Amino acid sequence: MTFDIVIENGLVVDGTGAPGRVADVGIVKARIGAIGDLKSAPTARRLAATRCVVAPGFIDIHNHSDLVLLADGRAESMVRQGVTTLVTGNCGLTPAPVHDAVRDDLKKTMIGPSYGSWRWNTFAQFLEELRAAPKALHVAALVGHGAIRAAAMGFGDRQPSPDELEAMKRLTVEAMEAGAVGMSTGLVYPPGLYGDTEELIALSRVVSAFGGYYASHMRGEAATVVESVRECLRVGREAAIPVQISHHKAAGRENWGKVRVTYGLIEAAACTHDVTFDIYPYTAGSANLSQLVPPWAHVGGPEAMLARLRDPELRPKVLHDMVHGTPDWNNFFRVDWRDIRLAYVHSQRDRWMQGLSVHAAAEQMSRDPVDLALDLIVEDGNRTTMVNFVMAEEDVDFLLPKPESMIGSDGRAFTPGGPTGEGHPHPRSYGTFPRVFARFVREKGLLRLEDAVHKMTGKPAKKLRLDRRGELKEGYFADVVIFDPTAIRDRATFEEPHQFAEGVHWVIVDGHITLDRGALSERLVGQVLTRAR
Missing domain, CATH: 3.20.20.140 (Metal-dependent hydrolases)
Known part of the structure; x- marks a missing residue:
């Protein structure tokens, strides 16, 4: 057999939990063709993996x-x-299913930037967009579930009617x-x-x-x-x-x-x-800053919430409940605003606060941190995200x-x-x-x-239930990572998050070398995967 790639002399850790063993891995097109001694096998390319781990992607x-x-x-x-x-x-937050009556609210509920126009309604249409994207x-x-509920009955705080529940089931079947x-x-x-x-x-x-x-x-x-x-x-x-x-x-x-x-x-x-x-x-976790707003203020969707935060009569109640909680707020915990760091601020005027804790930003402005948090949510149209040390x-x-x-x-x-x-x-x-x-x-x-x-x-x-993925076996798809077990480490920190990890030498996706000793391939071969039938 002639291979496209032979990975030589690596510690093959096959994804099952079994002990690793030193072996060669041969790849033909998108599949693993053989695992064993392939030193003399003909191949278009050899990757020297001595002292490296060869594992499924x-x-x-x-x-x-x-x-x-x-x-x-x-x-x-x-x-x-x-x-x-x-x-x-x-x-629970997906871009589909969706329709025009709830599209804007669903966009504003999604975590982080919404990235352009949404040209789909059904989940199938969204997946087709994803399939077509390199x-x-x-x-x-x-x-x-949140998208399904919104599409069937909006953002109301109530239980579905029998017809609405059936509509939710139909949307689930379609997805x-x-x-x-x-x-x-x-x-x-x-x-x-x-x-x-x-x-x-x-x-x-x-x-x-x-x-x-x-x-x-x-x-x-x-x-x-x-x-x-x-x-x-x-x-x-x-x-x-x-x-x-x-x-x-x-x-x-x-x-x-x-x-x-x-x-x-x-x-x-x-x-x-x-x-x-x-x-x-x-x-630490991360979410929309509005997760710290009480549930009652969210009823009706993001636009309704933003209107309540602007309302001078309702805003004091929101502030009170953010500090003290409410009986029906299952996810409430007492917030130390020094533990809440601003991860994404959409407003250019307030962009300087990114990376600061809400407490630190408020201190610089001589503001109350809870009041500042609400202002940011309003000014950003519910796009502000946080890192929360909890x-x-x-x-x-x-x-x-x-x-x-x-x-x-x-x-x-x-x-x-x-x-x-x-x-x-x-x-x-x-x-x-x-x-x-x-x-x-x-x-x-x-x-x-x-x-x-x-x-x-x-x-x-x-x-x-992926078909022939997740393990290194003959006949399985060749999604493979090759890394140095003594050097692999994260470099990204909370202070400097945009830093790549170290120690990963090669990444292979469906038999294509996507990362080659630090160099990214311009050819993008990823697919949308579905359940094995």
Whole structure:
């Protein structure tokens, strides 16, 4: 057999969790043709991988690049980490399904910039746009419960009528038939937060019939995190659907340590059901700044919320509730504004605040930080994003090595100097996967190398039901990363986030060398991936 590429003498870590072994990997077109001793095999190119790990390309199980890839498909911050597949559509917020009556509100609910006009209505039309867009890596897309609800009944805080629930089911069927790998929820974001458990179960039964899974940004990650895990597990049981708990954490100092209770629930449920969770190796999250606005103020959608923040009679109540909470605010935690850093500020006038904490910006202006936060949300039209330091390192160290965990960045793809390179983002968009190897494998010794690779490859591929991906086996698609296990590390920091990771030498996507010793290919070969039938 003549190969297009032979990767020589690397430590092959195949994505199953099995111990690595030194071998050669031969690639023919888009597939792995052979693994073994290929020193004398004819090939167009040889890659010397001595002292390097050869692994399946990493799968980011929780990503928010839904629109990013339509603006700039190079996805450089992800490719340079070794990522070859992004799972988008997380947290219930997807660009489709949509129609003109809710299009503007849905745009303003999506996290970060909305990147141009939305020329689609259905989920199938959105996926066609994504298929047509040149992109460096693959994409598997979830459909968002929030988008489904908005398309069927708007942003109102009420339960659906029987006809509206049937409309939501039809939209779910259409998305799954189009190629969605599952459904996500964002139960802290409008309009998803207005849906009750029975609604989630009804829609999840539809998803389950297509072999999809349920990915949930739960109803609460703070005081009600234990109850929220119970709700998530109930949806899984009653809908007979695999469960993926998104970016699992306990937010707010008063809730640190509760992950030991929630993990006990997850571990017990996983004995009889497919229950997993994703996590990133940082103690800060990121979201729209308006997540810190009480739920009642969001009713009716972003424009209605912005009107309330401008209303001199309602604004004092918003300010009060942001500080003290409300009885029905499941995700409330007490905010120290020194822990809330501004990641993206849309207004040119206020752009100087990017990278500062809200407290620091307010101090420079002699302003109250809560009042300043509301002004930013209004001036930016709900586009302001934050990095929020709300997690305990001990909780991350406890959860990440667990067998039910996978690695998800919860970030998006950036290419500095391009249309997606703006802002002061969370460093996870540049460093999540290398950071796991640097800190959890090398420094802390909390993970075997093979287990870390498994959490990034074979385990998510199985959850997604991807066809012949996520493992290095003959006949599988040749998505491959080659990295130095002693040098791979993240360089992006909260102060200087736009810094690429180190130690990843080659990234191969469907047999094409996309990253070649630091040089990115101009040929973009990524595909939209769907569930194996």
